[in-house]
Amino acid sequence: MYENDLDEKTNPIEKISNWLSKQIGKSGKIIPVVRLHGTIAPEEKPNRLNIASVAPLLKKAFKNKKAPAVAIVVNSPGGYPVQSRLISKMIRDLADEHEKKVLVFIEDVAASGGYFIAVAGDEIFADPSSIVGSIGVISASFGFEDAIEKIGVKRRIHTAGINKSTLDPFVAEKKEDVERLKGFQLDIHQVFINHVRAYRGDRLNGTDDELFTGEWWTGVRALDLGLIDELNDMHSVLKERYGKDVNLKKIESKKGIFQMPSFGLSANLDAQAIADGAINAVEEKSLWSRFGL
Numbered sequence: 001m002y003e004n005d006l007d008e009k010t011n012p013i014e015k016i017s018n019w020l021s022k023q024i025g026k027s028g029k030i031i032p033v034v035r036l037h038g039t040i041a042p043e044e045k046p047n048r049l050n051i052a053s054v055a056p057l058l059k060k061a062f063k064n065k066k067a068p069a070v071a072i073v074v075n076s077p078g079g080y081p082v083q084s085r086l087i088s089k090m091i092r093d094l095a096d097e098h099e100k101k102v103l104v105f106i107e108d109v110a111a112s113g114g115y116f117i118a119v120a121g122d123e124i125f126a127d128p129s130s131i132v133g134s135i136g137v138i139s140a141s142f143g144f145e146d147a148i149e150k151i152g153v154k155r156r157i158h159t160a161g162i163n164k165s166t167l168d169p170f171v172a173e174k175k176e177d178v179e180r181l182k183g184f185q186l187d188i189h190q191v192f193i194n195h196v197r198a199y200r201g202d203r204l205n206g207t208d209d210e211l212f213t214g215e216w217w218t219g220v221r222a223l224d225l226g227l228i229d230e231l232n233d234m235h236s237v238l239k240e241r242y243g244k245d246v247n248l249k250k251i252e253s254k255k256g257i258f259q260m261p262s263f264g265l266s267a268n269l270d271a272q273a274i275a276d277g278a279i280n281a282v283e284e285k286s287l288w289s290r291f292g293l
Contacts, residue, residue, distance in 0.1 A: 014135065028245030031238055032061035033071045035250070037089070040079025040113040049076060051086040053253070061251045062094040068242070069101040071234055072121065078112025081188050088195070091120035105234040106130045111216050116192060119199045124228040125237055126219035131233060132227055135192055136214025137185040187280070
């Protein structure tokens, strides 16, 4: 019999206590960690962030009564403005309801809608090389009117409502349509600006002409402009704030049976899945590539 075995047998209560401490992190504070990675869009696809997919994770994280704060890791190049706002608002609503501090940690990028979400944090941390900002609105499309003319195709479109076919890609662009789009963009841009001002407040150091042009910066420059609060990583910050024994509890979605790899599906279903995956990959790449990622 080893000496350790003898000690454990003669001290059963101490043995159980030590085991429980290791299992539930009794010696350190619990900090729930929610990782928000991907582009922001309403569709339920892999690597997509939206209120439907994120809400259950956030609710679970903030319901932890023992946690003094919630850590949110953001890695997103942006996407749909409404989904960005809904996620950001839910973070603040839950933080106020449960009286918990929100610490946001930016990984590679928090740009456009990604930064909109990050602003919900009481404090924002980033790596010196993180990409931060892009406080603006963008719309992109193609014009095919010359192409269809060359191949002998005529566009036929009938509407009820003179503006129903605004910015149709198969007809020449109209000045009034572009002006209408610009007005639409300015409204959304102002929502973004107001959101940043509301939560960053006096911490902002730049002028409107610097901050709200859609430009993006490294973490170093973002710190100078007051867009973030500190250059640091999650593990270092949480250990410093809550002790070296801090217990980071990852909050992740559970994979159901229908999310598991499947075998024996029909060829048509497999082909559709492959096609959808290819389109999804192209969309993802186009958003990330704007920032050289």
